[in-house]
Amino acid sequence: MNNNQDKKAYFIGGGIGSLAAAVFLIRDGGLDGKNITIYESLAVLGGSLDAGGNPQQGYTLRGSRMLTLNIYECTWELFKSIPSLTDPNTSVYEETVAFNERVKSNAKARLIDKNRAIVDASKLGFSMENRAELLKLSEASEDKLGNSCISDWFSPSFFETNFWFMWRTSFAFSPWHSAVEFKRYLHRFMQEFPNVETMTGVKRTVYNQYDSMILPLIVWLKSHGVNFMKECTVTDLDTAYELDPKTGTEKVVVKNLIYENAGTSKTIGVTANDLVFFQNGSMTDASSYGSMTTAPKFYTKEDSQGWAIWEKLAKKYPEFGKPEVFNTNIAESFWESFTVTLKDTAFFDQMEKFSGNKAGTGSQVTLKDSNWFMSFSLNNQPHYKDQPANVQVFFTYGLHPDRVGNFVGKPMTACSGEEILQELCGHLKFDYDVVFANAICIPCRMPYITSMFLPRLKTDRPLPVPKNSKNLAFVSQFVEIPDDVVFTVEYSIRAAQMAVYELLELDLKIPPITKFDKSLKVELESVVKAFH
Structure with a gap:
């Protein structure tokens, strides 16, 4: 040493x-x-x-991790x-x-449909064709999968299943993303597959x-x-x-x-x-924030130069990878999140009554018929160390921010924080003036947020x-x-x-990857779930 x-x-x-x-x-x-x-x-x-x-100008959070x-x-x-x-x-x-012994996840409203009805998400919605496709992809070698997309391996009906809605919004996949990465997730998180609708295995930080x-x-x-x-x-x-x-x-x-x-x-x-x-x-890289009255600006890598050194190195040394695979298709790697700061408990109270979950126990709620494909989660409060007792904060994102909203007639990327909250209220059928009268919503556009998922x-x-x-x-x-x-x-x-x-040539062992996908118990539970 x-x-x-x-x-x-x-x-x-x-x-x-x-x-x-x-x-x-x-x-x-x-x-x-x-x-x-x-x-x-x-x-x-x-x-x-x-x-x-x-709490005065509003909190910001580009992402929240499970x-x-x-x-x-x-x-x-x-x-x-x-x-x-x-x-x-x-x-x-x-x-x-x-903390997770005190605050346990058990989502009771994982999916909500266009009628504001809580979907019975325990039924994954697979057809026999879908099950066969899922098995085929999960058993394919990475060499065979190559740089193919998820959509190359599934029929259109798969992307309308409850499983896809939940798995997708848990991990932020889109049909055009890498089939290899999707397969890896299926294996790495196979132990979570039987509880995909309750998310009981999800843990949070304090x-x-x-x-x-x-x-x-x-x-x-x-x-x-x-x-x-x-x-x-x-x-x-x-x-x-x-x-x-x-x-x-x-x-x-x-x-x-x-x-x-x-x-x-x-x-x-x-x-x-x-x-x-x-x-x-x-x-x-190249993230931008909006406000209650303005939408985030559109930035690219030329505005931040966050990829520049890797691009220079890769030109000299091919073994250093190909950054252009990940940073040249913003249309398939960007989405938008927003953080909402509240000065009263009205929204949290109504969501608890509607969903049956107290903040911190419900994990994600996905509005599956939302044009923006919005999901949000109400974490245990306070979510910030310095957050006052009378303030509440939650995080939300949309995986299709380029599409026109169901209630606001423009794309999410063109919306201010106030307009985004109006769209959310439209889906939940909440009175905006009741739940968001004192809200501060700060949207954030992230051009490369899922760039690592690209084929x-x-x-x-x-x-x-x-x-x-x-x-x-x-x-x-x-x-x-x-x-x-x-x-x-x-x-x-x-x-x-x-x-x-x-x-450093250290003779120390790195913790191995836990192979839950090789557990007979997990495999059987996953098969049973797939046929539910």
């Missing part, structure tokens, strides 16, 4: 992957935290696991060693387990993921002397091939790191003994440590990890752990 104390490590991006990797470097690799620097373009760390705003305790192996292994901010003698993992996961990581890293360079944008990496004396082959070595801060460009020299971790690509080949994503890399690793949703599923916190943390252990 002492051999690593003098190593320096540099991180490009301050998301969960970088923060987790920094912990692994210190905890498992013996690096001195003072030799670790994390560069982040924004003024806040956390990447896609962000949360902002306040977790499970029986998988997410690397995530919970990490958070077993990170103290809770409320009790230093309790880990974040222990805090999360205790607050939003920024307050419950990111802040404890930041506090831990700061206590170990890690340097955080916020509002600093890394613009380029100077790389070259060098002979690796261990293998006798040429490998890519990062020589310099160039970043900008307050209009000034600076260069940091990097030795072959140092380490560089790069969060290539971003699902929340791709295995070689389109780099390995966490490419075989031709000496000191550069990738930690993001856009790396290749066999059998695991993107669009999860687990994917970023597993990539981080793999990258750290490989670069």
Whole structure:
């Protein structure tokens, strides 16, 4: 371990992957935290696991994540060693387990139809043809699936089943997304299949993921002397091939790191003994917020340059993946979310009466006939650490924001926060002036939010440590990890752990992926459910 104390490590991006990797470097690799620097373009760390705003102007949340305790192996292994901010003698993992013992999910209104009727979602709605199609895809090899779409494997009737409505909105799939990713989800979450309508296996953090996961990581890293360079944008990496004396082959070595801060460009020299971790690509790149009176602006990667470094590296080194597979089709990777801040309990009260679920126990509610295909969830309150007792917050999203609303005559992307709430009230048949009289709704457009789901080949994503890399690793949703599923916190943390252990040549075991899909009990329960 002492051999690593003098190593320096540099991180490009301050998301969960970088923060987790920094912990692994210190905890498992013996690096001195003072030799670790994390560069982040924004003024806040956390990447896609962000949360902002306040009760006066309204809270913001680009995304909200569902977790499970029986998988997410690397995530919970990490958070077993990170103290809770409320009790230093309790880990974040222990805090999360205790919270979910108190607040348990058991959705009673998973799907609502156009008549505002709660659908009996226990009936998945499969035909024999659908069951055969599902089995065929789940057993196909990834090589056979290739870069095909989900819609290539199913008849149109499959996309009208209750199962599709629920599975899709649980994980944000669309028919044009990758069949490989869909198959991986079917296997990774097979133990949740029998409870897809109640979502009893879903677990939540005490607050939003920024307050419950990111802040404890930041506090831990700061206590170990890690340097955080916020509002600093890394613009380029100077790389070259060098002979690796261990293998006798040429490998890519990062020589310099160039970043900008307050209009000034600076260069940091990097030795072959140092380490560089790069969060290539971003699902929340080029995001934009609206307000109660304005719709979000339309931004693309040219407005943020969030993909620029990966594009430069990929042109030089084919083993570093193909970013163009993921960032050139916004029409198939974007959707819109919105966060609603309430100054009274009217909406929560009416939803509890209608659904039979108290906030925090109902998981998602999907308006299955909504043109925008809206879903929302009422989390346990408070959802923010600083949230006043008289304020409530909930998160909602639409997977078809380009379509004209059922009640508001324009696409979701053109709507203000007020118009979005009017659309929601139309579906629920609530009186706007009663439930949203004191509401603040902040919509957020995200051009690349499901870009990691776009059809791709295995070689389109780099390995966490490419075989031709000496000191550069990738930690993001856009790396290749066999059998695991993107669009999860687990994917970023597993990539981080793999990258750290490989670069440092640590003889430590990474928690294996739990194979629930190989359990006879789970397989039988899934078959029974499929025929219900």
